[in-house]
Amino acid sequence: MPLKSDKKLTLLWLQGLTCNGNSHSFLNLSYLADVLLACDILYHPSLPSLQTLETISTCKLECDVLIFEGTFDPLMQRNNVMVGKLLRHYAQKARHIIAVGSCASFGGMFKASAPQRNSGLVFNETAHEGPLLQYQEKVINLSGCPIHPEWLGYTLSMILQEKKILVDSLHRPIELYSYLAHHGCTRNEYFEWKVDSKKFGEKEGCLYYEQGCRAPMTHASCNKILWNDVSSKTRSGTPCFGCTEPDFPRANFFRTKTNMSIPDEVPVGISKRSYLTVAGIAKTFHIKRLEEKLIDYKTAD
Amino acid sequence: MITKQLIEQIEGEATVHFTMNGNTVDFATVAFPHFRGMERILQGKNALDALVITPRVCGICGHAHLMASVRALESAYVHMSQDIQLSTKAQMIREFTLLMEIVQNHYKWIYLTLIPELGKLMPLSNMSTPLKGAFAASLASKALASFSGQWPHSSYMLPGGVTCDPTHMERIKAQSYLRELIAFFENETLGIDLETFLSFESCKEIRSLSSDISRIEQSLLSLGMHEKGFAYDRFVVFGNHGFSVPSKMKQTRSYSVKSKYVSIKDSYSPQEKTFAKNALYKNDYYETGPLARAMTNSVPIIRNIHRRFKDSAYSRVVARIFEIASLLQHALELLKLMELSETSLTMPEPIHTLTAEGIGIVEAPRGVLIHKVSIEEGLIRNYEIITPTQWNIGSDTKESLTPVQLAMQGVTQEEALFIFRTFDVCSVCTTH
Ligand code: SF4
Numbered sequence: 001m002p003l004k005s006d007k008k009l010t011l012l013w014l015q016g017l018t019c020n021g022n023s024h025s026f027l028n029l030s031y032l033a034d035v036l037l038a039c040d041i042l043y044h045p046s047l048p049s050l051q052t053l054e055t056i057s058t059c060k061l062e063c064d065v066l067i068f069e070g071t072f073d074p075l076m077q078r079n080n081v082m083v084g085k086l087l088r089h090y091a092q093k094a095r096h097i098i099a100v101g102s103c104a105s106f107g108g109m110f111k112a113s114a115p116q117r118n119s120g121l122v123f124n125e126t127a128h129e130g131p132l133l134q135y136q137e138k139v140i141n142l143s144g145c146p147i148h149p150e151w152l153g154y155t156l157s158m159i160l161q162e163k164k165i166l167v168d169s170l171h172r173p174i175e176l177y178s179y180l181a182h183h184g185c186t187r188n189e190y191f192e193w194k195v196d197s198k199k200f201g202e203k204e205g206c207l208y209y210e211q212g213c214r215a216p217m218t219h220a221s222c223n224k225i226l227w228n229d230v231s232s233k234t235r236s237g238t239p240c241f242g243c244t245e246p247d248f249p250r251a252n253f254f255r256t257k258t259n260m261s262i263p264d265e266v267p268v269g270i271s272k273r274s275y276l277t278v279a280g281i282a283k284t285f286h287i288k289r290l291e292e293k294l295i296d297y298k299t300a301d
Numbered sequence: 302m303i304t305k306q307l308i309e310q311i312e313g314e315a316t317v318h319f320t321m322n323g324n325t326v327d328f329a330t331v332a333f334p335h336f337r338g339m340e341r342i343l344q345g346k347n348a349l350d351a352l353v354i355t356p357r358v359c360g361i362c363g364h365a366h367l368m369a370s371v372r373a374l375e376s377a378y379v380h381m382s383q384d385i386q387l388s389t390k391a392q393m394i395r396e397f398t399l400l401m402e403i404v405q406n407h408y409k410w411i412y413l414t415l416i417p418e419l420g421k422l423m424p425l426s427n428m429s430t431p432l433k434g435a436f437a438a439s440l441a442s443k444a445l446a447s448f449s450g451q452w453p454h455s456s457y458m459l460p461g462g463v464t465c466d467p468t469h470m471e472r473i474k475a476q477s478y479l480r481e482l483i484a485f486f487e488n489e490t491l492g493i494d495l496e497t498f499l500s501f502e503s504c505k506e507i508r509s510l511s512s513d514i515s516r517i518e519q520s521l522l523s524l525g526m527h528e529k530g531f532a533y534d535r536f537v538v539f540g541n542h543g544f545s546v547p548s549k550m551k552q553t554r555s556y557s558v559k560s561k562y563v564s565i566k567d568s569y570s571p572q573e574k575t576f577a578k579n580a581l582y583k584n585d586y587y588e589t590g591p592l593a594r595a596m597t598n599s600v601p602i603i604r605n606i607h608r609r610f611k612d613s614a615y616s617r618v619v620a621r622i623f624e625i626a627s628l629l630q631h632a633l634e635l636l637k638l639m640e641l642s643e644t645s646l647t648m649p650e651p652i653h654t655l656t657a658e659g660i661g662i663v664e665a666p667r668g669v670l671i672h673k674v675s676i677e678e679g680l681i682r683n684y685e686i687i688t689p690t691q692w693n694i695g696s697d698t699k700e701s702l703t704p705v706q707l708a709m710q711g712v713t714q715e716e717a718l719f720i721f722r723t724f725d726v727c728s729v730c731t732t733h
Binding site: 018020021022023024025027029030046053076078113146199200222229232236241249252253254255297 | 307309337354357360432438442445453459463465641645
């Protein structure tokens with residue numbers, strides 16, 4: 001059991017402009033029951049709650065952990081109360097504030113609904129200009145579109161167990177976001193030897209060269225812990241769209257931007273020159289095993 | 302006097318404004334206050350980007366949006382006389398993942414919406430926890446993600462097929478999650494095995510059980526929900542799948558449907574600003590969703606229930622729960638028949654060669670979902686989304702009530718709020 005049970009944490013889950021995807025993703029957490037047992041839920045958009053949105057919006061209560069899902073739109077109201085007012089009221093006393101999803105972290109998908117005014121809680125993409133800037137010390141960003149349930153499970157468990165959560169410069173827990181989405185992909189060997197996927201819908205090849213995969217530039221543990229305990233985008237042939245980064249959503253998701261057939265962006269922390277040197281060498285080899293089909297159903301029987 | 306009621310714990314937020322006539326509802330209007338401008342966000346984007354953006358319309362039925370999007374793009378290719386070759390394998394995988402999303406939706410609806418709402422109207426003993434709903438939904442998502450990579454928000458369908466190329470290993474894993482889910486459904490919800498349940502032809506047989514479903518059925522009866530919540534007794538189904546037949550139905554007679562007769566109309570909501578629009582067929586309102594699908598599919602038990610209780614709140618609820626059973630069985634069948642040596646995807650001409658209009662229609666958990674796209678040299682010129690809640694939960698004047706407005710008329714306010722939820726409201730989809 002990952003949690004201490006002596007003290008219940010009061011938890012409040014509010015929403016800005018959202019698709020509810022983070023709420024639904026969280027419901028998939030395998031140890032959801034344990035987490036819920038250790039918390040008093042003041043309000044959650046779909047789980048049984050101690051309060052109604054009507055009482056929450058009177059701004060007379062307080063919570064230990066404030067969770068916010070969705071883009072912050074300064075003109076938005078919940079039950080006729082400005083979301084900004086709700087946020088500032090509950091943020092003041094909360095010990096921790098968790099932004100779930102890229103919308104709440106950086107603006108994300110629904111920043112585009114009103115680009116001039118919408119943002120995340122602390123960040124507007126990477127600029128420090130969100131409504132909870134003054135409380136930024138307490139804010140943990142769990143970026144992702146949506147969050148992986150384990151990321152919130154981890155964060156709540158760490159809080160319950162009174163362990164310190166170390167974060168990066170974008171306030172993301174480093175134990176979750178130091179990895180790249182590329183780590184653990186079943187196509188890693190193709191990446192190393194620069195063998196691209198000829199087309200979508202194949203087991204073979206890497207999606208970085210032509211199909212738009214951003215996993216080498218994206219901080220996330222998707223391919224380490226897997227989604228729904230079973231798979232990941234890249235394992236099932238879909239490129240990583242970089243949904244945990246402040247610049248999500250970008251454009252042309254299924255195509256790599258290239259320069260003289262070399263990807264424009266190279267893996268995080270690797271200089272373009274080193275990358276080109278290694279790539280140039282790797283490409284000179286023709287490795288039959290990597291150029292063939294992994295499984296040949298036609299001749300196998 | 303008009304009273305306002307905030308509807309919480311649906312997908313998003315809604316309000317209903319009631320005009321009462323003594324103790325009963327004379328007229329009610331519905332408002333959906335939040336708006337994200339999805340259609341505008343899509344304008345000017347690479348048409349393939351719709352496959353990443355539209356699933357984000359909705360966290361609970363994003364997969365249905367993905368499928369509507371990919372069908373819209375494929376239809377645009379076909380309109381440009383470019384062949385789209387979908388292998389049987391790709392079709393089956395798409396259908397399987399769509400089914401699993403519907404199942405997780407219905408499961409959550411039973412345990413996170415229906416049971417708590419029933420509990421507000423009457424004491425419920427022995428009724429189980431919301432965690433049951435979450436657990437079953439997570440099993441469905443595992444089976445789904447075995448092909449789609451993840452749920453929510455997968456983008457694994459592309460024009461011409463699917464991006465995954467699974468081995469039998471993934472298929473067998475999905476089978477084992479599905480079997481676990483079926484066992485859970487049998488033990489925790491039905492109290493009888495799936496096959497016997499599917500052979501039921503009358504609600505008396507449901508009553509003979511002792512389980513969540515029989516307790517739900519009993520509560521509905523004792524609340525008189527078989528005599529309340531009637532809409533127009535007109536149904537519409539548009540999505541073409543192995544589990545649905547496109548047609549419209551007036552009472553029990555069915556007719557063919559054409560998407561060109563679908564139209565959109567502004568909502569009537571004098572008390573509060575709303576961003577929703579109503580969907581109509583040949584200028585009439587129709588109900589869509591599980592009850593409509595069961596009626597047009599001639600599911601014996603639902604036809605029998607309908608004979609006695611018409612399109613009451615009771616029929617609507619039972620149809621949604623029964624649909625889980627038939628979809629689970631259909632899903633098993635698909636996994637058994639799936640042939641994996643076929644190609645996953647046949648790439649059509651590059652997207653920038655495409656200048657055409659397309660339409661994609663699917664059955665989402667709550668009913669008909671339509672995406673219309675107009676593309677110019679691979680870029681989206683215009684995108685239009687019509688969601689199931691726009692059919693069921695529109696808001697119009699007293700002279701032309703929408704299905705939900707009609708269903709709430711003549712009952713108490715408390716009952717009306719329950720009936721409202723029997724349509725399974727999705728506010729985020731409605732005001733996309
Ligand atoms: S497909 Fe993406 S995640 Fe997988 S190896 Fe290639 S770059 Fe890395």
